[in-house]
Amino acid sequence: MAIGPDHSHIGSHSRNWCHYSQGPAGFRYSIWCLQLHDVSSLVYHGGSGRGIHRGHRRGWCQHGIFCCGRFQNNKEDKGLKAIGLIIALLTGGLLIYATVDFPAYGDPKSAASTHVSPRYIEKSMEETDVPNVVTSVLADYRGYDTMFETTVIFSAGVVCFILLRIFRPEEPEERFYRHTLTGMILTVKETKTMPSRLEEFERIDTIWTPHDLIIKTLCRFLVPFIQLFALYVIAHGHHSPGGGFQGGVMLGASFIVLAMSHDLRTATQRMGEKINALLCASGVFIYAGTGALCLLLGANFLDYKALASVLHVDSVMARSYGIFIVEIGVGIAVMATMIRIYNNVSSKGRYDEGL
Amino acid sequence: MDIAVTVLLICGLIFFAGGTLGILRFPDFYSRLHPAGKLDTLGLLFGMMAFALFNLHHFSVGTLLTSLKILLIVVFAFLASPTATHAIVDAGVRAGLSPWKKGEKRR
Numbered sequence: 384m385a386i387g388p389d390h391s392h393i394g395s396h397s398r399n400w401c402h403y404s405q406g407p408a409g410f411r412y413s414i415w416c417l418q419l420h421d422v423s424s425l426v427y428h429g430g431s432g433r434g435i436h437r438g439h440r441r442g443w444c445q446h447g448i449f450c451c452g453r454f455q456n457n458k459e460d461k462g463l464k465a466i467g468l469i470i471a472l473l474t475g476g477l478l479i480y481a482t483v484d485f486p487a488y489g490d491p492k493s494a495a496s497t498h499v500s501p502r503y504i505e506k507s508m509e510e511t512d513v514p515n516v517v518t519s520v521l522a523d524y525r526g527y528d529t530m531f532e533t534t535v536i537f538s539a540g541v542v543c544f545i546l547l548r549i550f551r552p553e554e555p556e557e558r559f560y561r562h563t564l565t566g567m568i569l570t571v572k573e574t575k576t577m578p579s580r581l582e583e584f585e586r587i588d589t590i591w592t593p594h595d596l597i598i599k600t601l602c603r604f605l606v607p608f609i610q611l612f613a614l615y616v617i618a619h620g621h622h623s624p625g626g627g628f629q630g631g632v633m634l635g636a637s638f639i640v641l642a643m644s645h646d647l648r649t650a651t652q653r654m655g656e657k658i659n660a661l662l663c664a665s666g667v668f669i670y671a672g673t674g675a676l677c678l679l680l681g682a683n684f685l686d687y688k689a690l691a692s693v694l695h696v697d698s699v700m701a702r703s704y705g706i707f708i709v710e711i712g713v714g715i716a717v718m719a720t721m722i723r724i725y726n727n728v729s730s731k732g733r734y735d736e737g738l
Numbered sequence: 739m740d741i742a743v744t745v746l747l748i749c750g751l752i753f754f755a756g757g758t759l760g761i762l763r764f765p766d767f768y769s770r771l772h773p774a775g776k777l778d779t780l781g782l783l784f785g786m787m788a789f790a791l792f793n794l795h796h797f798s799v800g801t802l803l804t805s806l807k808i809l810l811i812v813v814f815a816f817l818a819s820p821t822a823t824h825a826i827v828d829a830g831v832r833a834g835l836s837p838w839k840k841g842e843k844r845r
Contacts, residue, residue: 595824595825595828597821597824598821598824598825598828601817601818601821604817605814605817605818608814
């Protein structure tokens with residue numbers, strides 16, 4: 384990863400390709416960047432998640448809270464936990480060690496205050512036609528950084544999938560069906576062939592089964608507004624606070640609201656696992672693909688100016704549109720990852736019954 | 739107009755203060771949700787009305803649109819807040835928490 388310190392890369396309008404300053408300080412800084420962007424989140428997910436998912440799959444106690452199975456670790460799990468702890472401590476120590484290299488907080492003589500920030504603030508509008516400096520810095524001047532943040536989110540979703548997903552579904556001992564007209568609840572126990580589809584009956588979860596008309600109706604009513612607002616936030620990131628990450632989180636939340644107010648099956652009917660995976664990857668692909676397209680058109684990676692000939696606009700507007708395309712990619716990736724993490728965690732990887 | 743804005747803001751603040759006091763003073767989970775759900779919603783209505791009115795100082799289509807957006811917040815909060823309270827109470831009942839009765843200790 385080639386993200387360097389701010390105070391070393393202001394030369395000649397090249398945005399993303401930063402050069403490490405020489406010497407041990409630069410090395411510490413580069414470690415800090417590397418750890419912060421790639422490793423820390425993965426270690427967190429991988430290290431802490433491993434021990435949980437051995438043991439019982441179905442451990443719901445009478446209050447509907449997942450409780451048992453988690454603390455019955457065998458020796459292997461303890462070893463893994465120890466390794467995870469050591470890695471986490473080492474990472475934390477390295478991060479703290481690297482902060483020594485930072486300029487003091489609010490230091491007026493630091494590079495960021497003397498020439499980096501003023502340049503961004505003064506030139507952003509004329510170079511990218513984006514009034515919101517945060518967006519232009521995030522997606523254009525330091526677009527490489529944001530691309531790997533998107534990748535980290537993508538890998539968090541993938542790690543969640545790898546750790547939790549169970550592909551051989553153990554059939555539950557019993558299933559509950561509600562007769563939609565009378566509200567009577569039918570229990571089907573220990574049959575080899577469960578009825579997959581019954582007219583007039585709807586399947587309900589065994590643990591958490593409120594039939595709440597108020598919540599269901601209201602959530603169905605609110606979801607389109609949430610999604611509309613999310614699209615607005617993504618599209619309006621040029622002019623106001625917002626952008627791909629925030630809008631993507633809202634889009635994901637709209638699906639999670641649907642899953643919580645109805646059940647997981649309702650939500651996965653609307654966005655299946657495969658479509659979710661496709662969206663998750665295509666979001667990152669849109670971002671990286673935009674950068675690669677710039678390469679093909681003869682400019683630097685993620686140098687949106689090169690898109691001018693494709694989009695038939697001048698180079699300033701090309702950068703503006705480039706930011707927009709990239710934000711769309713970020714939004715798609717974040718949305719799909721949110722939904723994926725929720726689905727896996729809430730149903731313990733079974734995609735069957737969840738909160 | 740300034741007077742109207744001030745009066746509305748003070749009304750809203752009174753409701754918010756009452757809600758906070760209720761959350762601190764009421765004896766148990768369910769009764770605490772009562773001020774949390776009701777008074778915050780009403781306080782929000784007054785506060786947002788004050789903002790919308792204040793925004794109309796220089797009347798134009800733009801400011802009118804902004805005021806309408808502010809009032810839209812009230813609409814969604816009015817829908818979402820009571821439903822959320824309802825869901826929380828429902829969860830409490832399902833988890834088996836019995837309501838507080840007179841003479842019992844505060845929880």
